[in-house]
Amino acid sequence: MPYDLSIPGQLAAAFSPDLILMGGAMVLLLVAVWRTESTAHDRFVGALSLLLCAITAAAVILMAVHGASATPGMIAVDRFRWTVDLIILLATAIAIGLSMDDNRREGLALGEGYVLVLFAASGMMLLAAARDLMLVFLGIEIMSIAVYVLAGLNRRSARAAEASLKYFLLGAFATGFLLYGIALVYGATGSTNFGTIGRMFYDGAPVSPMLLVGIGLLIVGFGFKVAAVPFHMWTPDVYDGAPTPFTAFMATGVKTAAFASLLRLWIDAFGASRSAWTGVFWWLAVATMIVGNLVALQQKSLKRMLAYSSIAHAGYLLVAVAVGSLASASALVLYMVAYTLATAGAFAVVVAVSHPGERGQRVSDLEGLWQARPWLAVAMAVFMLSLLGFPIVGGLGFWAKWYVLLAAVSAATPQTALAVILVLTSVVSAGYYLGVIVAMFMKPRAADAPALPAMAGLTQAVIVMAVAVLLYFGVMPGMMVRWSRDAAPAPAYLSAPGAPSPTAAIR
Secondary structure, rough: OOOOOOOHHHHHHOHHHHHHHHHHHHHHHHOOOOOOOOOOHHHHHHHHHHHHHHHHHHHHHHHHHOEEEEOOOEOOOOOHHHHHHHHHHHHHHHHHHHHHHHHHOOOOOHHHHHHHHHHHHHHHHHHEEEHHHHHHHHHHHHHHHHHHHHHHOOOOOOHHHHHHHHHHHHHHHHHHHHHHHHHHHHHHHOOOOHHHHHHHHOOOOOHHHHHHHHHHHHHHHHHHHHHHHOOOHHHHHHHOOOHHHHHHHHHHHHHHHHHHHHHHHHHHHOOOHHHOOOOOOOOOHHHHHHHHHHHHHHOOHHHHHHHHHHHHHHHHHHHHHHOOOHHHHHHHHHHHHHHHHHHHHHHHHHHHEEEEEEEEEHHHHHHHHHHHHHHHHHHHHHHHHHHHHHOOOHHHHHHHHHHHHHHHHHHOOHHHHHHHHHHHHHHHHHHHHHHHHHHHOOOOOOOOOOOOOOOOHHHHHHHHHHHHHHHHHHHHHHHHHHHHHOOOOOHHHHHHOOOOOHHHHHH
8 A cells, every 4th residue: 555654654654664673672672681691581582582573574574465655755665675674684583593592502691682683673674764865874873883782792702892893993984974975965966865866867957076075975885884895894804703693694684784775875866867976886896896706715714705705795786786777676686685595594504513612613624514414514505606606506696696697788888897797706706615615525524623513403494494495496586586576676767757667777
């Protein structure tokens, strides 16, 4: 049903999934601090957090199934928002489940960590819904402050404290760029609403120097959040130092929310002034793909390798942003689903093979895994091949890259060079993805290697679910492809009188 966002009651209804998550997180905060040293209480809070994720997801699905929509305003009510919300909630539930098992292994009772994950997820969902620069800023800050704390939540770890401090300092610095960019865009256009700005440029408003500087500062702010080169410096140290479940959350949820907001902002607000920003994203994508993949080749730590892999995938997603069509937007949605499942699954394997104190996180520690735990080695191989984009065995990851490439070469202005660089850097990535597979299947397990820790139930569930979904939609991608095509956000200027139709824009 359509919502009139000028009516407070209907605005609250359109915002209901976010309110459920935020309100539930506030209640759980009181529950979490009630008995902070009890392991049983820690798992109780974790179970309630998973239940809250399920309730919020049910509310999102209800909104999506009933075709909820709204006229342009500060909050988006469309299929793109609901799809991104579901990806975020999936990443949130995975992080909470992995954290419950990780806390038990480490002997920690950090129930407040689950609440912080929920607060971060509420900020991410606000980002997915935002069609105004002020809401973008609010969503980023809600998300970021919670994630800064999550990175250093294990107070026994000096590396976690270092990761949290680095993330906070660099994040605060990047936020300054973002806020100053918002101010300059407002000064140049007189509005912070995406639709209003988009219609101005469709009607032929000039792109002033102030606006160009504002766009540049916004790119810097978002570049930090998505870990694009050269704003990626924080990523390897933070991913390596943070507790592994929260690293998985940062690599999936944070990236999904940031790219969703970036895509909506650039297509919706600046889509009619493409010449002002396409070249910047072109070079950002190229630098990110090349640097991420080349540096990942040198990594011996699993978490640092996955950190640079995350940077490389940010480059692939930036290709979709640089193309800036509805086809690339739908490809980006599909890519976020595949990337979230494969990356979360890979970090779940890291949790599964790690010993207390987060030991056992080097690539060499996976040697002979096929002999010790064959099904775990097969699962990790699926995740690596999915991130590589290998056909069939790589599952949904192959189709995700395929549709990004297809969007690049079939755009109104074909981005053939970007597509070629994406393919070449994907070939380079085989060096470290296949290196993990070689270690698991072709190298013997060291005689003095410690026995693998017992596999916890929630971690097993995450791995099995991720493998099953990746492989199923890898063989039968039709439903997921159709969903992602329907989820692409239509720019505001396409609804202006005389504008091209969204169908024409896809071609």
